[in-house]
Amino acid sequence: MIVLENVNKSYRRHRAVSDLSLSVPAGEIYGFLGPNGAGKTTTIRMVAGALAPTSGSIRLGGFDLSRRPREAKSILGYIPDRPFLYEKLSGWEFLVFTADLYKVPGATAERKARELLELFELWDWRDELIENYSHGMKQRLIMAGALLPSPRILVVDEPMVGLDPRGAKLVMDIFMTMARRDRVAVFISTHTMSLASRLCDRIGIISRGALIAEGTEEELRGQAGEGGGDLEDLFLELTSDTGLPSLGGDPPAGAAAAPAARASGGGADPAGPAGADRGGAGEAAADPLGPPQGCGDGAPGGGGGEAC
Numbered sequence: 567m568i569v570l571e572n573v574n575k576s577y578r579r580h581r582a583v584s585d586l587s588l589s590v591p592a593g594e595i596y597g598f599l600g601p602n603g604a605g606k607t608t609t610i611r612m613v614a615g616a617l618a619p620t621s622g623s624i625r626l627g628g629f630d631l632s633r634r635p636r637e638a639k640s641i642l643g644y645i646p647d648r649p650f651l652y653e654k655l656s657g658w659e660f661l662v663f664t665a666d667l668y669k670v671p672g673a674t675a676e677r678k679a680r681e682l683l684e685l686f687e688l689w690d691w692r693d694e695l696i697e698n699y700s701h702g703m704k705q706r707l708i709m710a711g712a713l714l715p716s717p718r719i720l721v722v723d724e725p726m727v728g729l730d731p732r733g734a735k736l737v738m739d740i741f742m743t744m745a746r747r748d749r750v751a752v753f754i755s756t757h758t759m760s761l762a763s764r765l766c767d768r769i770g771i772i773s774r775g776a777l778i779a780e781g782t783e784e785e786l787r788g789q790a791g792e793g794g795g796d797l798e799d800l801f802l803e804l805t806s807d808t809g810l811p812s813l814g815g816d817p818p819a820g821a822a823a824a825p826a827a828r829a830s831g832g833g834a835d836p837a838g839p840a841g842a843d844r845g846g847a848g849e850a851a852a853d854p855l856g857p858p859q860g861c862g863d864g865a866p867g868g869g870g871g872e873a874c
Contacts, residue, residue: 597766
């Protein structure tokens with residue numbers, strides 16, 4: 567369902583994503599992990615169609631995202647880590663608006679909007695302006711909007727941000743049901759190791775823009791050369807300065823020299839210039855998604871992500 571082939575993204579002389587290739591079949595939950603500045607959010611934004619790769623190809627459900635963006639985005643649901651919403655709409659109006667963008671028939675839209683508002687415990691707030699919602703309520707509304715069109719692909723950036731433990735468990739159960747019952751391909755970027763360990767079928771680890779390890783947790787343990795340890799231990803081992811060779815090609819220029827530069831007391835952050843993973847200098851302040859999915863380059867309620 568999701569296929570990335572030799573994807574690169576560069577900002578001036580900094581390469582944020584380097585020769586990235588991966589795939590997520592229908593019914594799989596794929597966890598995408600990496601340190602801050604590794605290229606996770608840049609990758610998420612490229613898969614969501616909010617950012618064009620410098621080179622390489624991205625296909626969603628067989629549709630090339632650069633050549634057939636409307637068809638590709640019509641089967642995509644995107645949940646950003648920070649909810650940017652039309653705050654002068656009510657929660658109900660926002661979902662009806664989203665349904666209109668995806669051309670969901672009126673009766674079906676109203677039924678699904680009610681089901682989702684009840685599922686995310688927002689029904690009693692349906693007529694309240696979104697500007698009066700708490701952060702966690704806004705995050706749940708974003709999720710409801712992403713699920714309303716019944717996407718075949720779900721792309722999620724830090725799904726548990728702003729959610730209490732009850733909400734977090736609900737979201738995990740929803741993702742698992744979508745993958746197992748509905749055969750949705752779920753692509754999740756997260757810093758929460760316990761979430762990735764419990765939820766994900768496979769995990770990819772990106773560091774300095776390159777995919778350095780991929781597989782089940784047990785397969786990652788073998789790649790790290792450890793007999794035991796939890797996912798956090800594996801992550802720390804695999805992303806240490808000793809690292810592993812990139813699965814998708816050579817590491818970005820300058821990555822190998824970074825440990826020596828730090829050891830001598832100087833040198834730059836190997837993750838690159840501050841904010842590079844957000845879209846480069848001068849781009850972080852702009853709305854990264856723009857128009858809604860079905861009408862251009864983004865999704866309703868989309869927004870930026872943390873530099874990770």
